[in-house]
Amino acid sequence: MTNKDTSTSNRNTDSIVNTIVIVLLVSLVCSVLVSTTAILLKPIQQQNQLARSSLNNILPLMEAMQLDIDPETIFGNMQVRIVDLETGEYNNDIDVTSFDPRQAVQDPALSISIPESEDIAGIGQRAKYALVYLVREGQALKYILLPISGRGMWSTLYGYIVLEADADTIAAIKLVEHGETPGIGDKVDDPAWLQQWRGKLAYENGKAAINVVKRRTATTSPYEVDAITGATLTSQGVGRAVQYWLGEHGFQSYLAKLQEESP
């Protein structure tokens, strides 16, 4: 059936010299091919990433979160700003349309290292600036969309949390990207679980109190969301991400300033 060619020069191929040479050659060729591919494709991947997280994708996200918005008029009523997380002030110099949050985290000029004691979400680095989305109804503020990220069980979780105009009540939360275990960790995408967050309160006595906890029975506290059975680590990862980003090293100073400005 199949041709078998008689193997010759067995002695030769098994020599130490040949082994080392072949191993080195194969490794070299493979590394070159893989790195070349990665380098060639990276710009396209980054472009796609930017396009995905651009303004246009916020609308489907908001619809998925079942926010009370009118798709027809939303773009006229939405404001995208860049916030300096340290001061809580807007930064008007950076161009919102070209700001890439993922790249900013890795750029030493645009990011800071989070000391371990503060790094609740386990992300190591934090960009100095973040995009925030403000939705208004007429003149009045209606929703505040804040990007969050944090370490899940296996991957970094990326998502958005939406606060109502009082900057305390949670309107919605949703993850847009994660690499958690399909069928188990990805239960954090389950609308039923995400629904639990609706109406919960973020701050208690001036501190970010909202968190994901594992209790024997369903929690009744307005500052707690039940962890998902069988996906505790991943759901707690979401909790920690929210804790960090709504906390004093995240958006808390910005939200305080926002409350001072608009009634």
Add this chain to the structure above:
Amino acid sequence: MTGTNKQVLLDPLINNNPVALQALGVCSALAVTTSLLPALLMSASLISVIVFASVAVSLIRHHMPRNVRIIIQITIISSLVIIVDQVLKTYAYETSKQLSVFVGLIITNCIVLARTEGFAMKNTVGLSFLDGLGNGLGYSAILIVVAGVREILGAGSLLGYPVITLVRDGGWYQANSIMAMAPGGFFVIGLLIWLLRSKKDIAFEEEEYRAPVQTQAKTV
């Protein structure tokens, strides 16, 4: 195509199907077949990897040191899988997320290593190419059939386009949720394997021992 070439290419499609008959690569066959599109992309990925890997291994087979040959084959396979994974992430991002880890798991997919070690190490580049292609197509055939069945029965659609109207859309068909889960995949693959084996009269185990027929009662 010469007789041998044709045989090498077509054998793994039905007679020696890697999933149905060699029982290789079954886990990924279950995981990516909930709908047709991921199954198609997974098939394309596997075919690319197995073809290039077989060709590469066959090219260097005369120089391959025997004691590290498996490691070298895995290095080649891994590099190819990384490249394919990157290409998928760039040009088909949404579906690549649906495929999640399973493209990466092609590295451990028994079919690829079985062909590089079992065939490409001992055969010419041309034949190895055809063998890789044949096995890849055999795997894809199973994936496509299973995914097609599971998507139609489990979601009433094919490639996302509705084919049967579901009850929740006002139609008559109650979507079969077992089909959308792993056990459904098991059932479909099991039925396929049964079908293939009984139709083709292959892989019947020979009886090892047959008791001699007694024609006369033995008298004590």
